[in-house]
Amino acid sequence: MVRDIGLAESFHGVVELVVEFMECDSCLLYLLERDELVLCASNNPRPDTIGKVRLKLGEGLTGWVARERRLLSISREAYLDPRFKLFTDLPEDTFDAFLSAPVIVRNRVAGVINVQHRQPHFHTGGEMELLTTVGEQVGCLAALAVVDTLRLQSMSVMDLVMAPRG
Secondary structure, eight states: OOSOOOHHHHHHHHHHHHHHHHTOSEEEEEEEETTEEEEEEESSOOTTTTTTOEEETTSHHHHHHHHHTOOEEEOSOGGGSTTOOOOTTOGGGGOSEEEEEEEEETTEEEEEEEEEESSOOOOOHHHHHHHHHHHHHHHHHHHHHTSOHHHHHHSOHHHHHHSOOO
């Protein structure tokens, strides 16, 4: 959040850190564009999926998390859950364990971050809390990305804090 790098690069860095800290096999980040969740970052990025895999709110496990604004943890056979939607382009669809948290910006859902394990995996309270916090931080990062850079440079931190909500 503090470095002057592109948003896509920042999101990729977040995904890589989540994989490292949670020792998972996959991390996918989706952001909301109108009424669709769009895959924006992955630790195993494939050019044919980033920006192209899309889900409607409520569609699949990821869409459910966005619509319900709730954390979702499935320890085994996530692909058998009735909310699951198969994407033939995503090898992660065959993974067993699934943990997902909403990305929140100013109390609104702005996306979803998913963690998956190939094998069954019981998600600890610490892992759930970590992914929830990452979802909130990604929301902050997305919000900062839309703030006018010139305005940020010309205002003091106190001006930003005290600015009326809009």
